[in-house]
Amino acid sequence: MTETQGNFELGIIQGSEDELDMEIEAAVVVRNAEKCYKVGKPVLSGLDMTVTCGSIYALLGSSGCGKTTLLSCILGIRKLNKGSVWLYGERPGTSGIEIPGRNVGYMPQETSLYNEFTIWETLRYFGTFSGMTEEQVETEAHFFESLLDLPPQMRRIGTLSGGEKRRVSFAAALISNPQLLILDEPTVGVSSKIWSYLIKLVTCRNTTVILSTHHIDEARKANMIGVIRNGLMIAEKSPQELIATYALNGSLETAVLNLCKKDSMVESGTSQSNYKRPKGSTANRRLSTWDREHNARNKLLQKSDDVKMAEIMNSEPEKASFLGGSVARIKALAKKNSVTLLRNPIEYDAKSAVVLGETWGYLVFPQNFSSQMYQSSVLGSNVNLSVLTSRDIIGRLDETNKHISSAIKTTLYKTQSDFISTLLSNCGMDPRRIQSSLRYQKPIFGKDDTDMREYAAPNLSLTAAFFFPIISIGLRFIDEKKCGMMERSLVAGVKTWEIAVGYLISECFVIVTQSALVLAVQTFISEITILGSVWLVFGLFVLVGYCGVSLGFLFGSICNEKMDFAIITMASFFPNVFVSGIFWPVEGMPEFVQKVVFIFPCALPSESLRSIISRGWGISHFNVWSGFVVLAAYIIVDILLTIFVYKL
Numbered sequence: 002m003t004e005t006q007g008n009f010e011l012g013i014i015q016g017s018e019d020e021l022d023m024e025i026e027a028a029v030v031v032r033n034a035e036k037c038y039k040v041g042k043p044v045l046s047g048l049d050m051t052v053t054c055g056s057i058y059a060l061l062g063s064s065g066c067g068k069t070t071l072l073s074c075i076l077g078i079r080k081l082n083k084g085s086v087w088l089y090g091e092r093p094g095t096s097g098i099e100i101p102g103r104n105v106g107y108m109p110q111e112t113s114l115y116n117e118f119t120i121w122e123t124l125r126y127f128g129t130f131s132g133m134t135e136e137q138v139e140t141e142a143h144f145f146e147s148l149l150d151l152p153p154q155m156r157r158i159g160t161l162s163g164g165e166k167r168r169v170s171f172a173a174a175l176i177s178n179p180q181l182l183i184l185d186e187p188t189v190g191v192s193s194k195i196w197s198y199l200i201k202l203v204t205c206r207n208t209t210v211i212l213s214t215h216h217i218d219e220a221r222k223a224n225m226i227g228v229i230r231n232g233l234m235i236a237e238k239s240p241q242e243l244i245a246t247y248a249l250n251g252s253l254e255t256a257v258l259n260l261c262k263k264d265s266m267v268e269s270g271t272s273q274s275n276y277k278r279p280k281g282s283t284a285n286r287r288l289s290t291w292d293r294e295h296n297a298r299n300k301l302l303q304k305s306d307d308v309k310m311a312e313i314m315n316s317e318p319e320k321a322s323f324l325g326g327s328v329a330r331i332k333a334l335a336k337k338n339s340v341t342l343l344r345n346p347i348e349y350d351a352k353s354a355v356v357l358g359e360t361w362g363y364l365v366f367p368q369n370f371s372s373q374m375y376q377s378s379v380l381g382s383n384v385n386l387s388v389l390t391s392r393d394i395i396g397r398l399d400e401t402n403k404h405i406s407s408a409i410k411t412t413l414y415k416t417q418s419d420f421i422s423t424l425l426s427n428c429g430m431d432p433r434r435i436q437s438s439l440r441y442q443k444p445i446f447g448k449d450d451t452d453m454r455e456y457a458a459p460n461l462s463l464t465a466a467f468f469f470p471i472i473s474i475g476l477r478f479i480d481e482k483k484c485g486m487m488e489r490s491l492v493a494g495v496k497t498w499e500i501a502v503g504y505l506i507s508e509c510f511v512i513v514t515q516s517a518l519v520l521a522v523q524t525f526i527s528e529i530t531i532l533g534s535v536w537l538v539f540g541l542f543v544l545v546g547y548c549g550v551s552l553g554f555l556f557g558s559i560c561n562e563k564m565d566f567a568i569i570t571m572a573s574f575f576p577n578v579f580v581s582g583i584f585w586p587v588e589g590m591p592e593f594v595q596k597v598v599f600i601f602p603c604a605l606p607s608e609s610l611r612s613i614i615s616r617g618w619g620i621s622h623f624n625v626w627s628g629f630v631v632l633a634a635y636i637i638v639d640i641l642l643t644i645f646v647y648k649l
């Protein structure tokens with residue numbers, strides 16, 4: 002049986018099915034609700050709940066007692082294992098009540114908003130689902146902007162503070178002016194102004210508000226408090242009734258505490274009081290007395306506040322046809338998908354491109370950059386802080402290569418400054434009115450205050466670790482050749498490759514010691530922090546040392562005189578130092594040099610070293626393993642060439 006009140010149908014639950022023998026005007030009725038996520042551990046175990054129309058109902062209970070679970074079952078997000086839920090006398094989802102649908106506003110515990118949306122787009126998104134026109138959403142959005150003190154509507158959700166996001170989430174739940182409002186733990190967002198607004202909604206619009214909380218203070222202003230304990234609704238009373246029953250002349254806190262104590266004693270069988278655990282429906286009573294009480298209370302509150310109602314009060318959302326509603330919703334969803342796809346990947350890809358080493362940095366332009374730039378140029382020195390910050394271009398760089406990051410910063414700064422002064426001069430304004438709005442955040446890799454010592458020291462050590470063995474082995478090789486020992490050994494049947502392997506083994510101790518020393522100097526004297534694996538750095542230095550040994554063989558086999566050897570070594574030294582990026586980044590070299598840079602034994606290993614030390618990358622990253630591969634290839638090729646030269 003239904004009865005019309007205001008512009009909404011109220012359910013009158015009647016009857017034996019749920020042991021309700023009296024008529025109540027109920028917005029929400031839950032009977033014998035059972036819900037468990039894990040077998041044998043019920044969250045709700047036979048819970049009853051009755052929320053009358055046009056009231057504020059506070060669902061009070063400790064954390065984890067099942068408030069969110071109950072609300073999600075009411076909303077139809079989850080299914081009860083047993084028991085039933087009625088909304089305005091109908092089952093959730095029944096056509097006509099539009100719950101789920103335009104008649105319910107839900108603010109979940111988590112903010113649950115799209116970070117890529119602006120505030121305006123968020124409100125329009127939820128408004129569209131309720132069949133509101135763009136003009137209606139706009140009117141509402143302006144109303145809530147001032148009621149909830151929201152930031153400018155063009156701000157992206159992702160840039161808002163936690164409190165601001167919660168207020169937007171609140172506005173999204175309220176935007177369509179629903180008959181049933183379910184707020185799951187709105188603690189942070191519910192100021193006294195918002196409470197006044199909720200009370201007005203209840204009194205003027207007959208809206209039903211259910212809010213969950215574990216703060217007794219928050220429940221104080223509600224018309225009815227439902228206390229959940231161990232899966233049961235142990236009381237459903239007005240704050241005054243609770244105090245009168247459980248803490249005569251006391252506070253609501255004491256009342257709830259006493260109630261829980263009594264309930265726990267009953268549960269453990271130690272109770273001596275006349276308190277009885279509610280069995281079946283706690284709302285199995287006529288609510289008319291309570292109704293009268295709360296209406297009188299609301300009238301009082303109504304007089305005392307000055308919160309205005311939203312415009313939509315006079316303009317209901319148009320009831321869209323079945324197909325019309327679907328078309329509008331699909332349109333809104335498709336738009337949402339494109340917006341999140343287009344906005345999200347830009348930032349995501351830009352950042353991941355830096356993280357993967359594909360680019361050196363990215364810039365993020367704020368949503369309303371042009372208009373904020375315009376405003377600040379018009380306002381000049383009168384510009385306020387919020388305008389100043391909302392025209393900031395945020396840059397994030399990989400600052401592991403000092404030359405590159407400095408060049409990027411200088412170029413961007415100069416480009417923007419030149420652009421601003423040209424623009425302002427052309428508009429007849431003083432170019433000094435605006436300064437560059439480029440702000441750099443914490444670098445993705447490296448530090449923004451890296452000095453040359455930190456930047457250059459590891460790569461200089463790498464070059465040194467490469468050239469010392471070349472000189473040492475090459476000179477010894479030439480000496481052996483000159484004194485004829487090499488030939489005698491060869492005549493005695495020693496193979497060239499055996500000579501090479503002999504050197505490689507004997508040099509093992511020297512190279513390992515040299516690598517350990519370099520590492521110790523880096524860490525303790527140069528005070529360089531190695532973000533990646535120390536063993537990887539050590540391995541790289543060992544391989545670089547062996548690469549020097551193998552090149553020493555080759556040069557020693559080619560040259561018969563030390564002077565020739567000195568010339569050939571010096572000739573290879575400078576190109577190798579240049580391509581290691583210490584003085585001149587490879588990226589700034591002519592294109593053909595960039596293409597052949599891998600043939601220099603120090604180029605890619607230098608990049609590997611920088612990536613391990615400053616970026617913390619592992620061997621699986623191309624920039625790291627490519628250096629190891631080049632060194633290994635060099636060692637093999639050098640030894641083969643040396644053997645070939647000797648064979649000749």
Ligand SMILES: Nc1ncnc2c1ncn2[C@@H]1O[C@H](COP(=O)(O)OP(=O)(O)OP(=O)(O)O)[C@@H](O)[C@H]1O
Nearest residue numbers: 038044062063064065066067068069070071110215
């Ligand atoms: N999807 C799930 N799977 C398994 N257990 C769950 C799930 N959701 C909730 N629970 C458990 O059910 C119990 C009740 O959770 P619920 O979120 O309803 O509590 P709550 O009263 O809303 O808590 P709070 O006030 O901290 O938000 C908790 O013990 C929780 O760990």
